[in-house]
Amino acid sequence: MWRRGGQVSTERTRCGEPRATDAGKWMVIYGWVDRRRDHGGLIFLDIRDTSGIVQVVVNPATAPSVHDALQNVRLEWVVRIEGELRLRDAKNINQNRETGEVELHATACSVLSQAKTPPFPVNEDSEVDEKLRLQYRYLDLRRTRLQRTLKARAGFINGLREAMNEQNFVEIETPMMVRATPEGARDYLVPSRVFPGSVYALPQSPQIYKQLCMVAGFDRYFQMAHCMRDEDLRADRQPEFTQLDIEMSFVDEDDVFAALERTIAYAWHKSGFRGSIPTPFPRLTHADSMRRFGADKPDTRFGMELCDLTEVARTSGFRVFAEAVAKSGMVKALCVKSGADMHRTHIEGELTDVVKGLGAKGLAYLWNTADGWQGHIVKFFSEADLSAIGDICGATVGDAVLMVADRSSVVSAALGALRNHLGRQLHLYDPERIDILWVTDFPLFEQDEATGQVSPTHHPFTQIHPDDIDRLDSEPLSVRSRAYDIVINGREVGSGSIRITDPVMQRRVFRAIGIDDDEAQRKFGFLLDAFEYGVPPHGGFAAGIDRLVMEGLGEENIRDVVAFPKNQQAQELMTMAPAPVDDSQLKELGIQLRRPRA
RNA sequence: GGCCCCGUGGUGUAGCUGGCCUAACACGUCGCCCUGUCACGGCGAAGAUCGUCGGUUCGAAUCCGAUCGGGGUCGCCA
Known part of the structure; x- marks a missing residue:
């Protein structure tokens, strides 16, 4: 608590907040030195926090002790400044800054933290080698570009959550340590201490759990789900990523589509993403998309x-x-x-x-x-x-x-x-344009050209297109499914399907991909068993939040919309994960590593 | 695993058809000066053996090979 000029305040004023209407107030600001302009006598300091920048005036004639204290202040030092907010003379107004009509005349100050010279400029959004940016991610995150991005991302996620809640979806958390399934992407594994030789896997998606939530009677589930897949990275792919995961009971495609259209459009526009997206989204069948665009994720701009x-x-x-x-x-x-x-x-x-x-x-x-x-x-x-x-x-x-x-x-x-x-x-095309659409009727199966192996295009719980059921055994590769994707500007940003709930049909699909009844029971018995106890028809979707944010902000790399991303080799350059661990830790887990020859 | 691109002071670039490079410019850093700047200004200084190793050559930042690091992409991502 401090007192000055008759006004009392215990609150911090954020640097971006002061306006002309606040002139005359005494305030305290905390922030980083963004820039200093030292005139020998007068010193101007731009002080920055996440809300913006305000100019501080240090006058040796009126506040000699403050002038002495701030004489040697450098960029990125953290300071506390106390003083009177005054209007600037008309000729000194800075039109380019929200706080440009005022300035804080310092009467007291303290240096809260000094800073080494940063390895790259923090006070401007210049191009910097990404290796360096990742190594000093906390400094990169301090720059306005990523500050803006992460706030926009948070706003978008808030919007998604609001829309979900408003539509009576229940947010349910599913486990991060789960049973490994051999299908799909490579798993990240977590060894068990209690059961030496056994491992958990990190979830590639909460697929099974959300379907079990439907069996449990939560007819509308959602989650901001973290998923991990140990596959090679791309400009729009990180080994761990976030999905808006949804599952709904007693629905068909139109219901799922409507819920997602409403949710995404609401969050998109609320968070000020670029372009505008129409509802309903246009639809295109997979066959038409391949025929007209040569892609299952067509760029229709x-x-x-x-x-x-x-x-x-x-x-x-x-x-x-x-x-x-x-x-x-x-x-x-x-x-x-x-x-x-x-x-x-x-x-x-x-x-x-x-x-x-x-x-x-x-x-x-x-x-x-x-x-x-x-x-x-x-x-x-x-x-x-x-x-x-x-x-x-x-x-x-x-x-x-x-x-x-x-x-x-x-x-x-x-x-x-x-x-x-x-x-x-x-x-x-106009680079600011946003084109969003559904691609529907994906093939149920795809075939590996090298091995001839047939596998599900989406996942093995995807329902067959009703018109194609009689070809399941004779011409499996021609069978369509009830799977669908959302595509924005030629980028797949999510996929889903209406699920199989008929055990007989489920067994037929398993057999088509070479999983016999015994194996199915072994691998997915818990799901099949659950379906014996009253399963509602259901379907759902998973929307890739990172990719949606990329498109919404016009970013071309997923690392620029993730706070602490990994490089192409899935290393985190700031902490240098992954890293070796002590033998004692391995011993406790009952595992021995086969290290590559040096 | 395949293919492609990149690697020069702290940062970003120039140079790269070999010699004028004892490596240039801007920003930053350091010092001095400056009381109305806001990308403040002025003067001065330090700082890179050009990712690494090897080769070609009288001579290599520049050409060749290997290697390391970063990125993009194909495979992969039910």
Whole structure:
């Protein structure tokens, strides 16, 4: 408690708060020195806390002791300043700062903490080597960029939670140490001290538990769930991440979709994320998405959809195409508007590398020019073929047509990637635009091309599309499921499904992926048993919060929306985890490590 | 595991078709000066053997190879 000028306050004023209307008040601020401007006599200090920055004036004539005390203050020192807030003269107002009309005239101060010179500038958002930023994450987090990001993230999560509560969802925490399941991603394991040789796993998702919550009668469950998967990282993938996990009873797709649309749209707009998202979200079937965009997570911010040239190619004189079709492959193309001026070296170099990287053997191209069709393969096509290609692709004079011939999976992957590449390179969309949609009717199974092994596309508890049940045994790979994804700007941000609750059907699906009844009982017996005691029909969803925040803020890397992220090798560079432990700890757990040879 | 990109004082960049580099610029740091600045200003100083190792060459930051570190991507992520 302190007294001055008749006003009494025991409260800290946050640096971003003082306004002209507060002029004349005595206040105390705490914060970090953002900048100092020392005029020999007068010293100006910008003091920063998480709310903003305020200017402090230190006048040697009126407060000599304070001037002495702050003479040697450096950037990032932590200080307490007490003084009178005064209006600035009109000519000294700083328009660029919320607190720019006022300044605090210091009458007392103390240095709470000194600071070494930071390894990179904290008071500006300059580019800094990410290794350094991760190593000194607490300093990076102090910068305005990450301060803003983490606050926006918190606001978004608050919005999600509000919307969930408002819709009568019950927040339930599920265990972090669970039973390992061999399916799915690699598990992070936690050895048991009490049962030497046995381990827990960290959850890849709370899937089983949330379904058991449905059996338990909580008909609307949600959780901000942490999930861990020991797989290689990507720009949008961390080994641990956060999902808005949802499960609902007595529902179909429309109910799940409506709940999520309402929730995401509410939180999105409330937290001031960029763009705007419509409800309901558009829907696209998986088959249509693959056909039109070559991807199960299409970027619908721009057109340039895939064109099917298989029928032209079948009878064309271009043997590469005809043979691909004969081997039950296909030929598809992208029409690049005004692409006739694309340089040949660009197509044959960079663009060809893109499709080759996805398994295509090459990239064929034709230019539609004022002098007719041109390109390395034009001689293999009749006038009728060329005109058909032009019609199918909508390629008018000035356009280029880029073609890939191969198996359907390769064609889709190659052209899907090429389409994204060109979309970015040719600026085919507004970077601030947000496109959100459902992709529905995913295939129930997918097949490993190397081993032929069939596995669930989503997970083994996903219900079969009712129209496809009779093909489950005869043509399993053609069977659709009741699984769905949410996609934003070409990024998958969540997935879910309506679940199987019929034990007979569940056994059939297990058998289709090579799990017999005994094995099913062994691995998932607790779930199957639970379903014997009155299971409601149910379905749900898991939305990746990190990725939603990325899109909402326009960040291109997941590490920039996570407080303490890991690098590409899943190391945390600040604490240097993972790290070896004492032998005594291992001994207690009954385990011995096989260390790599030095 | 494959492929691609990057690595120069504390930070960010320039140089990188070999010699003029005894490595430049900005910010930061240190010292001196400065009472109305706000990316304050002025003067001065220190600070990098160019990730590491090896090779080519009369000569390497620059060319080649290996290696380490970081990133992107394919595989992987039920």
